[in-house]
Amino acid sequence: xxxxxxxxxxxxxxxEGITKRFPGVVANHDIRITVEPGTVHAIVGENGAGKSTLMxxxxxxxxPDEGTIKVNGEEVAFRTPSDAxxxxxxxxxxxxxxxxxxxxxxxxxxGAEPKKVGMLDAAGARARITELAARHGLRVDPDRxxxxxxxxxxxxxxxLKVLYRGARILILDEPTAVLVPQEVDExxxxxxxxxxxxLTVIFISHKLDExxxxxxxxxxxxxxTTVASVDPGQVTARQLAxxxxxxxxxxxxxxxxxxxxxxxxxxSGLTMEADGFRPVPKGTSVALYVEKLREEGRRxxxxxxxxxxxxGEILGIAGVEGNGQSELIEAIMGLRPxxxxxxxxxxDLSAWSTLKRRESGIGYIPEDRxxxxxxxxxxxxxxxxxxxxxRPPARSGIWINRxxxxxxxxxxxxxxxxxxxxxxxxxxxxxxxxxxxLIVGREMSGEPKFLIAAHPTRGVxxxxxxxxxxxxRHARAAGLAVLLISADLDxxxxxxxxxxxxxxxxxxxxxxxxxxxxxxLGGYMTGAITSTEET
Amino acid sequence: MPAGLYxxxxxxxxxxxxxxxxxxxxxxxxSAAGASPEAAFAAFFDFGETERAVVNGIVTMLNxxxxxxxxxxxVAVGFRMNLFNIGVEGQYRIAAVCxxxxxxxxxxxxxxQIPMIMVxxxxxxxxxxxxxxxxxxxxxxxxxxxxxxxxxxxxxLAAFLxxxxxxxxxxxxxxxxxxxxxxxxxxxxxxxVVFEMFGLPAPRGGxxxxxxxxxxxxxxxxxxxxxxxxxxxxxxxxxxxxxAALASGVNPKKMVISAMVLSGAIAGLIGMPEILGDKHSFGxxxxxxxxxxxxxxxxxGRNKPGGIAVAALLFGFLDRxxxxxxxxxxxxxxxxxxxxxxxLLVVIANEITSRIALRREExxxxxxxxxxxxxxxxx
Numbered sequence: 001x002x003x004x005x006x007x008x009x010x011x012x013x014x015x016e017g018i019t020k021r022f023p024g025v026v027a028n029h030d031i032r033i034t035v036e037p038g039t040v041h042a043i044v045g046e047n048g049a050g051k052s053t054l055m056x057x058x059x060x061x062x063x064p065d066e067g068t069i070k071v072n073g074e075e076v077a078f079r080t081p082s083d084a085x086x087x088x089x090x091x092x093x094x095x096x097x098x099x100x101x102x103x104x105x106x107x108x109x110x111g112a113e114p115k116k117v118g119m120l121d122a123a124g125a126r127a128r129i130t131e132l133a134a135r136h137g138l139r140v141d142p143d144r145x146x147x148x149x150x151x152x153x154x155x156x157x158x159x160l161k162v163l164y165r166g167a168r169i170l171i172l173d174e175p176t177a178v179l180v181p182q183e184v185d186e187x188x189x190x191x192x193x194x195x196x197x198x199l200t201v202i203f204i205s206h207k208l209d210e211x212x213x214x215x216x217x218x219x220x221x222x223x224x225t226t227v228a229s230v231d232p233g234q235v236t237a238r239q240l241a242x243x244x245x246x247x248x249x250x251x252x253x254x255x256x257x258x259x260x261x262x263x264x265x266x267x268s269g270l271t272m273e274a275d276g277f278r279p280v281p282k283g284t285s286v287a288l289y290v291e292k293l294r295e296e297g298r299r300x301x302x303x304x305x306x307x308x309x310x311x312g313e314i315l316g317i318a319g320v321e322g323n324g325q326s327e328l329i330e331a332i333m334g335l336r337p338x339x340x341x342x343x344x345x346x347x348d349l350s351a352w353s354t355l356k357r358r359e360s361g362i363g364y365i366p367e368d369r370x371x372x373x374x375x376x377x378x379x380x381x382x383x384x385x386x387x388x389x390x391r392p393p394a395r396s397g398i399w400i401n402r403x404x405x406x407x408x409x410x411x412x413x414x415x416x417x418x419x420x421x422x423x424x425x426x427x428x429x430x431x432x433x434x435x436x437x438l439i440v441g442r443e444m445s446g447e448p449k450f451l452i453a454a455h456p457t458r459g460v461x462x463x464x465x466x467x468x469x470x471x472x473r474h475a476r477a478a479g480l481a482v483l484l485i486s487a488d489l490d491x492x493x494x495x496x497x498x499x500x501x502x503x504x505x506x507x508x509x510x511x512x513x514x515x516x517x518x519x520x521l522g523g524y525m526t527g528a529i530t531s532t533e534e535t
Numbered sequence: 536m537p538a539g540l541y542x543x544x545x546x547x548x549x550x551x552x553x554x555x556x557x558x559x560x561x562x563x564x565x566s567a568a569g570a571s572p573e574a575a576f577a578a579f580f581d582f583g584e585t586e587r588a589v590v591n592g593i594v595t596m597l598n599x600x601x602x603x604x605x606x607x608x609x610v611a612v613g614f615r616m617n618l619f620n621i622g623v624e625g626q627y628r629i630a631a632v633c634x635x636x637x638x639x640x641x642x643x644x645x646x647x648q649i650p651m652i653m654v655x656x657x658x659x660x661x662x663x664x665x666x667x668x669x670x671x672x673x674x675x676x677x678x679x680x681x682x683x684x685x686x687x688x689x690x691x692l693a694a695f696l697x698x699x700x701x702x703x704x705x706x707x708x709x710x711x712x713x714x715x716x717x718x719x720x721x722x723x724x725x726x727x728v729v730f731e732m733f734g735l736p737a738p739r740g741g742x743x744x745x746x747x748x749x750x751x752x753x754x755x756x757x758x759x760x761x762x763x764x765x766x767x768x769x770x771x772x773x774x775x776x777x778x779a780a781l782a783s784g785v786n787p788k789k790m791v792i793s794a795m796v797l798s799g800a801i802a803g804l805i806g807m808p809e810i811l812g813d814k815h816s817f818g819x820x821x822x823x824x825x826x827x828x829x830x831x832x833x834x835x836g837r838n839k840p841g842g843i844a845v846a847a848l849l850f851g852f853l854d855r856x857x858x859x860x861x862x863x864x865x866x867x868x869x870x871x872x873x874x875x876x877x878x879l880l881v882v883i884a885n886e887i888t889s890r891i892a893l894r895r896e897e898x899x900x901x902x903x904x905x906x907x908x909x910x911x912x913x914x
Contacts, residue, residue, distance in 0.1 A: 355784030372778050375771075385768060
């Protein structure tokens with residue numbers, strides 16, 4: 001700490017004129033940031049503004065084309081992350097990099113194991129970790145398996161991992177993206193402790209309230225360059241957002257209700273075992289069988305999930321990731337066998353194949369577009385055909401109708417404002433937002449009766465986000481039933497007509513989105529509030 | 536330049552570079568074997584002095600290329616959806632022995648007899664490929680392992696059948712066992728007419744196999760199926776992104792079974808040119824190894840019928856030089872070294888060129904968009 005006090009005259013990190021070009025795009029352009037030691041410095045910008053590239057440069061994962069980096073006043077040139085670690089810079093990634101089947105202790109020392117005559121010095125490591133944890137107020141049990149830990153605990157392990165390697169400057173990439181509000185508060189307490197100890201924190205986010213809450217200084221990045229450095233005491237969230245976006249902000253609020261009386265989708269008693277589907281034994285009913293499973297104390301991924309969605313209604317499902325959302329989608333899409341009934345427009349589709357379900361009018365915006373939504377190495381028109389290969393305009397007899405598919409792709413590109421050179425461009429050449437707009441356009445084009453929208457605006461820029469929200473609202477006004485699953489609580493509250501909370505595979509609460517706060521929603525999501533029906 | 540043309544040119548450039556490099560590496564191997572590389576490469580292009588010798592050389596090359604082409608197609612169908620049908624070897628041998636035997640048991644007009652034999656071959660090949668496919672979809676058995684194991688069964692079963700139940704009468708002084716000779720109506724007419732049209736002498740032996748035409752039709756039909764039909768789209772989607780294909784309603788089990796059976800049915804035809812056009816029976820001296828070479832041919836041809844044709848011709852060209860190489864005092868195993876290095880280098884070149892092409896695509900898209908959208912960042 002003394003060293004830091006002495007070095008206080010020097011900025012902890014100073015970036016001067018950093019420019020990084022990728023083929024065809026300038027990811028960073030003349031970035032200038034000065035981070036004072038012992039502060040929490042926030043870097044804000046919308047998705048795709050160049051924050052991640054900048055952090056990769058600072059952490060030695062990429063080399064800048066131009067510009068200098070100074071750490072504690074000394075100019076450095078990192079070739080690998082090891083160089084950055086050696087200079088006291090540590091990074092906590094957005095997606096945790098932990099081995100699930102290792103204990104906390106093992107994870108922390110992994111790659112930097114203290115040795116005693118060639119053996120792992122567990123006692124020494126434990127002493128050091130306990131000391132670090134106590135000093136920085138990061139409480140974790142070093143002997144627990146990481147797979148048993150919650151998201152907040154895992155993040156603390158990640159932070160400890162970085163501290164263990166002697167980092168004095170911590171980069172946190174979107175640390176709150178996976179946390180519920182209560183966990184965010186805890187994280188912020190931890191960060192304040194770190195700051196008090198003289199450590200420097202670089203905090204990357206696009207959640208402005210959080211930034212204003214924790215940061216001592218804020219740098220705004222827009223379109224790859226630093227547009228402003230502001231003092232959090234002197235700006236409002238609104239002003240910050242306008243700096244970030246450079247234009248007026250979109251809001252996800254749906255205006256008037258379009259919910260009709262007609263039920264489009266009914267889901268009743270969906271139950272899924274954790275250890276693989278088994279058919280219900282002859283002579284018993286599903287309900288009895290599920291009752292038996294519960295008595296035996298088996299873990300259920302979905303536990304008696306029932307809901308109805310009416311035409312023109314958006315049903316939002318809130319929940320911490322991994323509480324059954326993916327399984328629910330897979331069950332409705334017919335990707336995974338499940339007990340219970342699913343009815344669309346009066347037709348029981350429980351026994352149908354995925355293809356038949358899609359043909360009967362289910363649209364699907366998948367949570368991971370690269371994994372489930374796109375053929376990255378195929379052209380846009382082929383991606384238009386995907387999932388619609390049995391229906392016109394894509395199909396004529398046994399053939400794929402190439403001309404009609406191309407023409408319809410042109411229509412999607414125009415109507416959904418997909419920025420692309422043409423229909424023959426490979427999907428991988430598009431930005432995330434444009435890929436997502438193509439998917440939304442494709443899923444809307446089959447005239448669906450029911451749409452599953454899983455994280456529809458994850459990882460897309462603000463412009464595309466507003467466009468996607470608009471399309472969802474229009475479709476809803478036209479009588480589409482939508483199941484919205486999202487981690488963005490503002491999106492959920494703003495778009496949904498009805499909100500349900502999923503917790504450990506059960507729907508635990510029904511909330512009215514017009515009078516719920518993200519904090520209360522967070523309480524239900526973590527199981528902190530357990531009363532069920534509210535409205 | 537259109538992206539498609541650019542990519543094609545890039546691929547060709549990559550392949551040429553790989554072949555040149557393969558020549559260099561093989562030269563080292565030839566020198567190490569104590570022979571002269573110049574003599575070896577001269578032998579590859581030495582088709583003989585007389586017109587007849589040249590014709591014979593070309594026919595040898597084409598006759599070798601035809602089954603390799605069919606084998607390449609069979610393997611490529613599976614490869615297209617990341618299904619590694621290593622079992623083409625076994626499938627074509629078991630199909631050949633069964634088809635040769637069934638064909639010898641009856642006599643019908645040629646236009647019935649020949650298609651019948653081909654249908655039997657495709658059915659047997661397809662059925663033999665169905666076994667690993669069913670094992671994969673019901674029990675998750677890896678098709679690489681199961682097809683390799685099934686190869687051993689097929690090879691030994693074929694050897695047993697030709698000696699046992701399917702054996703024919705052995706002529707005096709002949710050492711090989713064969714199935715009964717096919718009736719004349721099952722002999723596929725040769726294409727020696729082509730040489731006569733140019734006033735060239737007819738090649739010796741069976742001549743240019745007429746099955747060449749069937750192979751060409753097969754290649755075209757397969758191209759249409761893979762590139763233009765719904766089935767072809769499902770195959771492509773499953774190969775590029777299996778989970779996206781699943782989510783879009785493609786039934787992976789159905790796809791595995793149909794692709795495997797199609798692959799096996801095509802594999803069934805590999806032995807047909809030899810049986811129908813030349814030997815007229817399946818014997819213990821039936822050409823082995825075509826299924827394994829088909830894997831190399833498919834890799835070389837990037838799983839596209841056009842590319843596979845070129846690759847098969849290249850392999851045919853190299854294999855033809857067996858004789859001339861021996862005359863030039865070069866060990867003919869040089870051919871295998873060359874084939875091996877070419878495949879290896881072309882696979883590497885393909886990987887590099889496709890990366891370059893993808894990057895260019897990204898860059899092009901970014902550039903075009905850069906022009907259309909206002910950039911508000913002040914320089």
